[in-house]
Amino acid sequence: MIRIEKLTRKYGNLTAVENVSFEIPSGKIVGFLGPNGAGKTTTLKMLTGFLAPTEGNIVISGLDMENNLSTIKNMIGYLPEDNPLYEDMTVFDYLLWSGKLKGLKGQKLIDAVKNSAEVCGLSEVITKLIGHLSKGYRQRTAIANAILHNPVILFLDEPTSGLDPNQAHQMRKLIKSLGKEKTIMLSTHILTEAKEVCDEIIIINKGKIVAKGDTEMLLSGGEKEQKIILITEKNLNPEEVKQKLSDFGKCAFSKTENEYKFTIETQKKEDVRKNIFNFIIEHKIPVLEFKKETISLEELFRKLTL
Amino acid sequence: MNKEEIKNIAPKMESLKLWLDKFVILYAKETAHYFYTPSAYVVTVVFLLISGYFFATPIFLQNQANISTFLSIAPLLFIFFIPAITMRLIAEEYKSKTIEILLTNPVTVPQVITAKLASAMTLIAVTLALTLIYPLSISLLGNLDMGAVWCGYLGLALTCLLYGSIGMFASSITKNQITAFIIGFMLCFILFVTGKITSFVPGWLVNITNFLGTDSHLDNLSRGIIDSRDIIYYLTVSGFFMFLTYVKLITSRTD
Numbered sequence: 001m002i003r004i005e006k007l008t009r010k011y012g013n014l015t016a017v018e019n020v021s022f023e024i025p026s027g028k029i030v031g032f033l034g035p036n037g038a039g040k041t042t043t044l045k046m047l048t049g050f051l052a053p054t055e056g057n058i059v060i061s062g063l064d065m066e067n068n069l070s071t072i073k074n075m076i077g078y079l080p081e082d083n084p085l086y087e088d089m090t091v092f093d094y095l096l097w098s099g100k101l102k103g104l105k106g107q108k109l110i111d112a113v114k115n116s117a118e119v120c121g122l123s124e125v126i127t128k129l130i131g132h133l134s135k136g137y138r139q140r141t142a143i144a145n146a147i148l149h150n151p152v153i154l155f156l157d158e159p160t161s162g163l164d165p166n167q168a169h170q171m172r173k174l175i176k177s178l179g180k181e182k183t184i185m186l187s188t189h190i191l192t193e194a195k196e197v198c199d200e201i202i203i204i205n206k207g208k209i210v211a212k213g214d215t216e217m218l219l220s221g222g223e224k225e226q227k228i229i230l231i232t233e234k235n236l237n238p239e240e241v242k243q244k245l246s247d248f249g250k251c252a253f254s255k256t257e258n259e260y261k262f263t264i265e266t267q268k269k270e271d272v273r274k275n276i277f278n279f280i281i282e283h284k285i286p287v288l289e290f291k292k293e294t295i296s297l298e299e300l301f302r303k304l305t306l
Numbered sequence: 307m308n309k310e311e312i313k314n315i316a317p318k319m320e321s322l323k324l325w326l327d328k329f330v331i332l333y334a335k336e337t338a339h340y341f342y343t344p345s346a347y348v349v350t351v352v353f354l355l356i357s358g359y360f361f362a363t364p365i366f367l368q369n370q371a372n373i374s375t376f377l378s379i380a381p382l383l384f385i386f387f388i389p390a391i392t393m394r395l396i397a398e399e400y401k402s403k404t405i406e407i408l409l410t411n412p413v414t415v416p417q418v419i420t421a422k423l424a425s426a427m428t429l430i431a432v433t434l435a436l437t438l439i440y441p442l443s444i445s446l447l448g449n450l451d452m453g454a455v456w457c458g459y460l461g462l463a464l465t466c467l468l469y470g471s472i473g474m475f476a477s478s479i480t481k482n483q484i485t486a487f488i489i490g491f492m493l494c495f496i497l498f499v500t501g502k503i504t505s506f507v508p509g510w511l512v513n514i515t516n517f518l519g520t521d522s523h524l525d526n527l528s529r530g531i532i533d534s535r536d537i538i539y540y541l542t543v544s545g546f547f548m549f550l551t552y553v554k555l556i557t558s559r560t561d
Binding site (some may be wrong): 048054073089 | 328332339343402404406410411412559561
């Protein structure tokens with residue numbers, strides 16, 4: 001589990017991250033979203049120990065970061081932003097060197113290099129110089145390095161940045177499969193990617209957390225409010241239906257040429273759809289459409305970060 | 307040593323072994339980089355050509371065969387060549403952002419610094435070893451005081467360590483290799499010149515400039531005199547610049 005408590009990071013007078021707190025439970029894939037300069041990369045750099053926080057604590061698997069830096073470094077895998085690599089080394093030499101630094105030895109080291117190269121689809125280019133690889137293979141090399149020592153936690157800073165759609169799709173598949181046994185925190189600009197891959201989402205803006213929670217819950221407008229849309233045929237008394245639907249929450253009504261549209265907004269915690277459905281059956285309302293309204297991640301992102 | 311003492315010392319030995327293991331892994335990579343890239347060979351060959359010219363000139367023009375010309379010109383050449391060798395050590399990691407990969411691995415800053423300096427020293431040691439052909443060729447022509455020669459080489463090796471640690475510090479404060487070279491060159495040059503200006507400074511400054519400059523210390527060793535104060539000078543100043551490099555890398559976490 002990752003726990004961040006009141007984390008602040010300043011660069012001189014500029015506050016990049018301010019009083020950020022959150023928890024990531026084990027085995028979750030968490031998307032870290034935010035516009036450029038929001039503080040995503042700075043937060044990830046602090047979580048990997050590369051930067052020290054100005055204030056606040058980071059606790060990873062129960063260990064305080066500042067007092068257990070070298071132990072924590074062994075527990076995490078990291079894909080930095082812009083994917084820096086030693087271009088004059090071959091993929092194999094780089095993974096071998098990195099594996100040795102991470103404490104792997106002998107057959108275990110060779111097996112780890114082969115396994116991570118295979119998982120990341122690097123077998124074809126294992127003897128090539130990293131400087132000669134395409135962007136996609138470079139990204140895979142960096143991921144292979146991050147998972148080499150089978151860490152329990154992965155921090156991935158924009159893992160699909162610069163990849164073509166096919167490569168990005170493969171990378172997302174890889175992240176999802178890795179997420180079955182690891183805790184993954186990934187920062188991304190690609191909102192569909194976050195929606196597709198992540199169990200939870202944290203949105204940061206101007207160094208502060210502006211939203212966090214389960215991906216589906218966030219996209220359904222948050223647990224504070226439910227919005228149900230009911231579209232019916234016109235052969236009913238709309239005022240009467242509206243009045244009865246008001247029992248479930250605030251009900252608005254509008255009409256088009258062929259249909260009525262009822263919008264029910266409620267603050268209730270329990271899901272009201274079942275009750276509304278029973279009401280529809282009971283009163284034999286000719287329903288054309290019945291749905292819970294969700295907002296797109298783009299809308300949510302813009303709403304929170306503009 | 308009784309069982310209790312062995313029990314106490316065993317974990318320390320184990321952590322020392324782990325420390326050295328990481329050092330060797332880092333050192334091997336850095337050293338391989340030097341020997342796989344042409345720039346190191348270019349620097350070495352140019353150094354050998356220039357130092358060879360200064361060694362051979364007295365032999366052919368003055369009919370004098372001695373090593374002193376080489377020993378006196380080599381420190382001046384090192385002011386150019388060592389910052390050229392060390393300029394990439396940390397600046398390149400900053401520029402390519404691989405410093406992030408390096409320092410998020412389970413390694414410590416002292417391991418990184420010592421391994422990088424040791425790799426640069428290896429290249430310089432190989433270059434110095436190749437210059438041994440000069441005293442060996444003279445020893446074939448006549449009698450040569452090999453004790454003085456070895457002392458001279460000890461002085462050169464210590465000068466290389468000093469300039470190397472300065473060069474690495476210069477490399478740690480910028481991401482531009484050329485800037486690192488210029489800063490390293492300037493700092494080495496200041497230490498070199500400080501020892502040469504003793505006759506131009508007020509009396510109370512003579513001893514200070516004499517002690518701070520490399521000149522007097524190297525001069526003693528070149529004459530075959532091993533004085534512990536000279537050795538301590540080289541080790542202390544080298545250690546000081548290594549410490550500055552350490553401070554720079556550590557504070558980059560909090561800056």
